[in-house]
Amino acid sequence: MQLQNNRYTLGGVDMLSxxxxxxxxxxxxxxxxxxxQYTRLDTAFQGIQHQIKYACKALTNINVLKVIKDCGAGLDTVSVNELKIGIQAGFQAxxxxxxxxxxxxxxxKEAIALGAQLNLDNMPMLEKLGKEFxxxxPVCIRINPHIMAGGNEKISTGHxxxxxxxxxxxxxxxxxxxKAHKLDVSGLHMHTGSEIVDTDIFLKGAQILLEAGRRFPSIRFFDFGGGFKVPYQAGDKQTNVEELGEKLSALCHSEMKVRGTSFYACFEPGKYLVSESGFLLTKVNVLKKTPAxxxxxxxxxxxxxxxxxxxxxxHDITNVSNPSGERRTYSVAGYICETDNFAWEREGIAEIREGDILAFHNAGAxxxxxxxxxxxxxxxxxxxIKNGKAHLIRRRETLEDLLATQIELA
Ligand SMILES: Cc1ncc(COP(=O)(O)O)c(C=O)c1O
Incomplete structure (x- = not known):
């Protein structure tokens, strides 16, 4: 988002328009x-042959998927519906x-029939796969390396x-x-959390994964997951992907010597690719002063x-309607019948008037x-917004949409 002639623009398009x-x-x-973002990540990992598989749970709109496909990425999906949406967007299964x-x-089995690459994370499922197929x-196996990584408990997944x-x-x-089922282990996978700032934690997990891989000679790749942190506010830490890329490539190359075979690396960024691309634009309905x-x-x-x-x-909040307004302190709250404060006593927001448009940053993921x-x-x-033009890619829902799946009994 840029400020030009006292108007905020995104990708060359005026935000208020x-x-x-x-x-x-x-x-x-x-x-x-x-x-x-794709180019930066791709360049950071140029020291090793790699594939970037966008973790599309972050944002699955087909048009966004097409942008990412055109960058050269594959996809990481967690449901058959995500897989089908990916295929519809033009990705090869x-x-x-x-x-x-x-x-x-x-x-x-549905994912197998569609031709996706399997990445399974429990032994009963692997056993079923072995018995039937x-x-x-080929199956990649998700390992839990027992490390605490990620921005908070809810988004830490490798402990x-x-x-x-x-x-x-x-x-x-x-x-x-x-061995019992003669499984074809194509790769080992980890995803230890989201918003991992510390490259050493990431490398520690990678080292554990690579060592585990020595037990499986059929391995063609290691999937190191996603979790690269982007800044959410000024001064926020972010993952140094260039440093990570350099160190991880070196680690992988020395492991190739140990294994005596080469392999490629996979990464599954979600937030890194789409978080900063997105804004939620909202209108101010009410200004209410309370004692607090x-x-x-x-x-x-x-x-x-x-x-x-x-x-x-x-999430940073910008008053798009009043770029040069005096900076003040506000609590920004939603219209839901729960306490849904977006920000409490947030300083530095340009003076807000009824009807102003507030933009929430980092709303893409x-x-x-x-x-x-x-x-x-x-x-x-x-x-x-693509090539300087705004395109509607999902219409607003209506009351009819909300009622569409309800069945009214006679
Ligand atoms: C398996 C897997 N890979 C990748 C990601 C993407 O994480 P992030 O958006 O933090 O990059 C997730 C997020 O939950 C995940 O579960």
Whole structure:
């Protein structure tokens, strides 16, 4: 988002004009930002042969997927529906990982039939695969390396209490199972958390994964997951992907010498590719002074952007309508009948007036995807800015949409 002649623009498009055209609240994504993030990550890992598999749970709009496909990425999916959306966006099924957790074997078989690359994270499922398919379906195995990584407990997935992956302490059992069913282990996988700033933690997990891989000679790749942190506010730390790329490449090359065979690396960024590309634009309905604070009440809430309430996540807020307004302190709250404060006593917001448009930053990842119809509120429309033009890529929901799946008894 840029300030030009006292107007905010995104990808060359005036942000207030988006509200005039598409209404509020509105999710907006900038394709150029996604492309730049992809190039930066791709370049950072140039020291090793690699594939970037976008973790599309972050944002699955087909048009966004196409932008990412054109960058040269594959996909990481966690449900058969994500897999089908990926195929519809033009990805080859063979370029799509299917990384389910606690799904049924029927869903796994559906993914096999569609031609996705399997990435399984529990032994009962591997056993079922072996019994039904033997070694005919290559399978990557998700390992839990027992490390604490990530921005907070809810988004840490590689520790001992996590439901994800096969524990690193169960490798003997896993090896036995693999041999018994002659499984074709194509790779080993880890994803230890989201918002990992510390490259050493990442490398520690990678080292554990590489060592575990010595038990499986058929391995063609190691998938090191996603979790690269982007800044959410000024002064925020971010993953130094260039440093990580250099160190991880060196680690992988020395492991290739130990193994005596080469392999490639995979990465599954979600936030890194799409977080900063997205903004949620909302309108101020009410300004309310209380003894504690001044609330700006907006036409959105936890039903549209859950991260501040679910993860206590910070999202920068810009008053797009009043770029040169005096900086003041506000609490920004939603219209849902729960306490859905987006910010409490946030300093430095340009003076807010009724009807102003507030932009929430970093809304590209896990924004619309975690949205709901709570309070029977429709989800916002989505717009993609590409080559200097704004395109509607999802229409706003209506009351009819909310009622469409209800069955009224006679
Ligand atoms: C298996 C897997 N890979 C990749 C990701 C992407 O994480 P991030 O958006 O932090 O990069 C996730 C996120 O939950 C995940 O579960």
């Amino acid at each position: 988006l509200i005039d055209e598409f209404g509020a609240p509105l999710y907006v994504y900038d394709a150029g930002t996604i492309q730049r 063979s370029d799509i990982f299917f990384t389910p957790n606690n799904t049924s074997f029927e869903e796994v 033997g070694g005919s379906i 001992i209490n996590s439901k994800f992956g096969i524990s690193i302490t169960q490798l003997d059992e896993l090896e036995h199972l693999v 604070t001044t609330f700006a009440g907006i036409d959105s809430g936890l039903n549209h952007l859950l991260r501040p309430m679910f993860y206590k996540a910070h 896990y924004g619309i995807m975690m949205a709901s119809n709570y309070n029977s509120r429709p989800r916002p429309a989505e717009v993609l």
